[in-house]
Amino acid sequence: MRKKLLVLIGLIGLVLFLSGCTEIDQEITAESDGIWNKYFVYPLSWVIVKVAEFFHADYGYGLSIVIVTLIIRLILLPLNIKQLKSSKAMQQIQPELQKIREKYSSKDQQTQQKLQQETMELFQKNGVNPLAGCLPIIVQMPILIAFYHAIMRTGALDGHHFLWFQLDQPDPYYILPVLTAGFTFLQQKLMMAGTTTQQNSMMPQMTMMLYIMPFMIGIFAIFFPSALALYWVVGNIFMVLQTLLIKNPMMRNNDAATGGTKK
Template sequence: MKKKLGLVLMLTALSIFLAGCSEFNKPIYKDSEGFWNEYVVWPLVSLITTFKDLLGSYGFAIIAVTIIIRLVLLPLMIKQTKSSKRMQEIQPELKALKEKYKSKDAVTQQKYREEMQKIMSERKINPAAGCLPVLIQMPILFGFYHAISRMNVTYDIGKFLWFELAAPSITFAVLAGLMQFVVLRTGPAMDNPQMKVMMYIMPFMIMIFGSFLPAALALYWVIGNFISIIQNIFIYKPFKKKEVEPVKVGGKRK
C-alpha cells in the first residue's frame, strides 16, 4: 500500500514538474496565457513583487511569501505529520503482527490483513490521510518554484545579503541541504529504518540541485526547512527521551 501511494505521489510530482519545464526560460507577465500561468504562477509572482515593494528587496519578499505559504499550508502539514507520527507509533505492533503471521499461505495472510486493519481502525489511522495533504501542496509548491525561476527572466531580482539571487549559490545550497537533513532527523525518519536512507539522499540531492539553480530557490528551501524544523520539534518532540513500552501480541506483552 505504501509503495503504491509513494508511486502515485512521485508520478504526480513528476507530471506537474514536467508540465512547466518548457516554461522555465520564458518571461512571465500578467497576460501570460494558460491555466498554470494565470492561476498559479502569475499570482505568486504578483505576491512576491508586492512584498518587494513593501520590504525593499526580492530576498525579503521571497522569505515573506514562503512564510505565508507555509502558514496557509500549516493545517495540512500538521495533519500529515500527525498521521506519520501515529503510523510510526504502531510500527512495533505491526512488526510483531507480521512475525506472528509470517506464513505465506492465503489464510494466514488474510488473518494478517484483518488484524492489521483492526489495529488501524482502533487507532483511527488512515494510511492515505498522510498523502492527501502532500497532493494538495504540490501545485502550490511547484508553482512557487516556477514563479521564482521565471522571475529571473522577467525581472532583475538583485541580491540578498551578498548573494546574487539569480545566480547559483553553493553556500545557500549547502545550507538548504543541511537543514533538510535536520528536518528528516527531527521527523519520522529518526525512528524508521526505511526512511533513514532519505536522511542522506535528499539533503545530498538538494545540495546538487541548489548548486546550479538560482539562489532564490535555495533561499526558499532554507526558509521552508527552517519552518519544518520548528514544526517537527513541536509535533515529534525529538529531543525528549522516549520510554520503551512492551509490545502486545495476542493479548500478551513481549
C-alpha cells in the same frame, strides 16, 4: 511500504509533469496562457513583485521571497500538523504491524486476505489512516511547485542582490546549498526523533530519504539561481521550527500517557 513510496514518487512526478515543468524557461506574465500559469504561477509572481516594490530597495526582492515563503508555509501549517500526527501514529504501531506481517508471511491468497483484514483492524483500533500522511503532501505539491515556477520565471528578480548573492545566479560561495542540505537533513532527522532503532528498521524508506533528499536538494541548489535556494533555506528553517514546536509536545504527551516508561 515500498509500494506506497513508489506510488507517492509517481504522484509527485505526475504533478511536476502536469504543472508544466517544460515552461521553466518562459517568463511568466499576465498574458501567459493556461490554467496553471493564470491561476497558480502568475498570482504568486505578482505577489513577489508587489511585496518587493513595497521596500523600494535592491534587496526588496530577496526579502519578498523570504516573506512570501513564510506566508505560504503558515497557510500550509494545518496540513503539516496533520502529516506530523499521522507520521507519529504510524511509527507507534509499527511493532504491532510487524507482528501481523510475520504471522501472515505466507503469500497465498487466503493468508494475504487475513493480513489485510487484521492490518485494517489495527489501523481502525488506533485511529490511523495510512493515506493521511500522503494526502497533505499531494495537496501541498501544486502550491509549492507554483511558487518554484514563480521564482524561476519572474524576470523582475534578475540583477537584484540579497545579502552576499545575486538572486538570478547560483551562490558563488556555496553557502546556500550547504544550508539547504543541512536544514533539510535536520528537518528529516527531527521527523524521526523519538523512534527506536527497531521502528526505523521497519521503515527503511524514511531512513533512505533522510540521506538522499538533503543530498539531492543540495546538488540542485548549487546549479539553480540563488532565489530558489533562498526559498528552500527559509522553508526548511520554518519546517525545522514547526517540527520542534509540534512534535516535541506530542512526544511529551505520549510519554505522560504511558507513565514515562518509554525506553
